[in-house]
Amino acid sequence: MRETIERFLARDAGEREFQQAVREVLESVEPFLARLPQAVAEGLLARIVEPERVISFRVPWVDDRGRTCVNRGFLVEMNNALGPFKGGLRFHPSVTQSILKFLAFQQVFKNALTGLPLGGGAGGADFDPKGKSDAEVMRFCTSFMRELYRHVGSRVDIPGGDIGVGAREIGFLFGAYRRMANRFEGALTGKGLAWGGSLFRAEAAGYGCVYFASELLAAHGLGLEGQVCLVSGSGNVAQHTAEKLIQAGARVVTLSDSSGHIYDRDGIDEEKLAFVKHLKNVRRGRIHEYAEKYRSAVFVPVDPAGDHNPLWAHRADCAFPCATENEIGEQDAYRLINHPVKLVCEAANMPCTPEAVQLFTGKNVLFAPGKAANAGGVAVSGLELVQNSMRLSWAGEEIDARLRLLMKGIHRTCLEAAESYGSPGELLRGANLAAFEKVARAMLDQGVV
Ligand code: NDP
Numbered sequence: 001m002r003e004t005i006e007r008f009l010a011r012d013a014g015e016r017e018f019q020q021a022v023r024e025v026l027e028s029v030e031p032f033l034a035r036l037p038q039a040v041a042e043g044l045l046a047r048i049v050e051p052e053r054v055i056s057f058r059v060p061w062v063d064d065r066g067r068t069c070v071n072r073g074f075l076v077e078m079n080n081a082l083g084p085f086k087g088g089l090r091f092h093p094s095v096t097q098s099i100l101k102f103l104a105f106q107q108v109f110k111n112a113l114t115g116l117p118l119g120g121g122a123g124g125a126d127f128d129p130k131g132k133s134d135a136e137v138m139r140f141c142t143s144f145m146r147e148l149y150r151h152v153g154s155r156v157d158i159p160g161g162d163i164g165v166g167a168r169e170i171g172f173l174f175g176a177y178r179r180m181a182n183r184f185e186g187a188l189t190g191k192g193l194a195w196g197g198s199l200f201r202a203e204a205a206g207y208g209c210v211y212f213a214s215e216l217l218a219a220h221g222l223g224l225e226g227q228v229c230l231v232s233g234s235g236n237v238a239q240h241t242a243e244k245l246i247q248a249g250a251r252v253v254t255l256s257d258s259s260g261h262i263y264d265r266d267g268i269d270e271e272k273l274a275f276v277k278h279l280k281n282v283r284r285g286r287i288h289e290y291a292e293k294y295r296s297a298v299f300v301p302v303d304p305a306g307d308h309n310p311l312w313a314h315r316a317d318c319a320f321p322c323a324t325e326n327e328i329g330e331q332d333a334y335r336l337i338n339h340p341v342k343l344v345c346e347a348a349n350m351p352c353t354p355e356a357v358q359l360f361t362g363k364n365v366l367f368a369p370g371k372a373a374n375a376g377g378v379a380v381s382g383l384e385l386v387q388n389s390m391r392l393s394w395a396g397e398e399i400d401a402r403l404r405l406l407m408k409g410i411h412r413t414c415l416e417a418a419e420s421y422g423s424p425g426e427l428l429r430g431a432n433l434a435a436f437e438k439v440a441r442a443m444l445d446q447g448v449v
C-alpha cells in the first residue's frame, strides 16, 4: 500500500501542504485499507485524493485610489459522499491551491467526525484584508462572489469562515450572493444573528477545543485549573480558546500575530482579553499594542532568521496553537517537551509539523489532532444550517450544550477507533481511522461515481 500512496503523492509534487495532509491520513488508515481487497482499496484511494473539482478564477477589483487589482481565487470541492461540500474560505496572501487542497482534504474527515451530513471543501484567495478599507474589502468580496455564486448553495457547497474571513467578510459575501442569486438561503455560514446566523458560531471552534482538551485531560486524571497555557494567534480561534481557558481557571500567558507575540507574566484575564478583541476585531491593530498597554507584558517580534518560534519557549503545561499551519516545528517541539508540556491541542489546522507530532507522541505528550479538536467550528456551522432550513433559532445555552456533547462524542469516537485498530490512546490515528472509514464506506456504497 505504501507504494500506491507514494504514486498518488508524486502526482501532486510541488503541493507541499496537500501532500503533508494526505500522507498523514493515508499512513494512519493502512489497517483499515488492509481489510479491503487490494483492488478496492486502490480504487478508493485514487478517488479520495482527487478533488471532485477545483475552480480557479480571476478576482479583479478597484482599490480606493482607483487602481485595478487582481487576485487569484479558488474553490476546492473535495468530497461530497456524506453531504454538500462545506469548509472555510481563507483570505490571506499565502493562499495557494496546495493550501486550499490541504484544508479541503482535512475538512472531509473533520466533517465526518462531527456526525453531521456534510462533505468537505475549502476556498479563498491570495487577498490580504490587512490595511484595506471596509469599502475595498466589500469590492473584493463582491467580485469574489461574482464567480462563487454559480457554485455555492445550501444543497451544493456552503462555505464558512477561516483566516481573514470573519463576520465583516461573510456579511459582504452574503449580501453579494443574495443579490446575484436572487435567493435568500443558507449558502454561507457565520452569518449575522439578525439574518440567519447562529449564536455561538464565533465562539465554537475555540470553545470546542477547550472542551476537547478538558475531556482528554480528564481521561488522564488531570484538569485545566491552574495550568499555564501558551496560545498563539489572536484571531477568532485564539480569542475564544483563551476565553474558555480563562473561564476554566487556566493561566493564559501568550498571544500572537504575524508580527510577533506577547508574553504576560501575570496572565491574560477577561478584561485584557476584551482589549485584544477590540484591538483585533474593531480597530484591526497589531498585537504589540498589548505590551504598550499592560506593563506585565513584553512584546517579542518575529525573527525571520530564527529556527524556532520563541512563543513556544515559555515554560507552560499546555500549548494551544491557534494561528496557522506548521507553526510548531521540530525545534519548538523539543522546547515544549523540555518544559515539559502535558498537552498540545491543535486548535488551528495542521499547526504541528509531522516531525513535531512524532516527537509529542513518542514522548507521551497528550496530543489532540486538529481535525478532531477544532471540529466545533464547523459543527456549529452545521447547526446554523439546520436552523436556516427549519427557519428557527436556538438559544445560546442550547447550542453550547450541544457543542460540549459533540466534542465529548468526538473524543470518544477517536479513542474507540484507536482501540479497535490496536493503537490505544493514539487520538490522531483514531481520528483518521474513524473518519476515513465513514467516508470510505459511503463512497463504496455509492459506487464508482
Ligand atoms: P483569523 O484570521 O481570525 O486569525 C488568524 C490569526 O493567526 C491572526 O492572529 C493572524 O495574525 C495569525 N496568522 C495567520 N497566518 C499567519 C502566519 N502565516 N504566520 C503567523 N501568524 C499568522 O483566523 P482564525 O482564528 O479563524 O483561524 C486560525 C486557525 O484556525 C487557522 O488554522 C484556521 O484554519 C483554523 N480554524 C478556524 C476555524 C474558524 O471557524 N474560523 C475553525 C477551525 C479551524 P495576522 O493578523 O498578523 O495575520
Ligand code: 2IT
Pocket: 086, 087, 088, 089, 107, 110, 158, 159, 160, 161, 162, 189, 349, 374, 375, 377, 378, 381
Ligand atoms: O477549518 C474549519 O473547520 C473552518 N474554517 C470552519 C469552516 C466552516 O464551514 O464553518
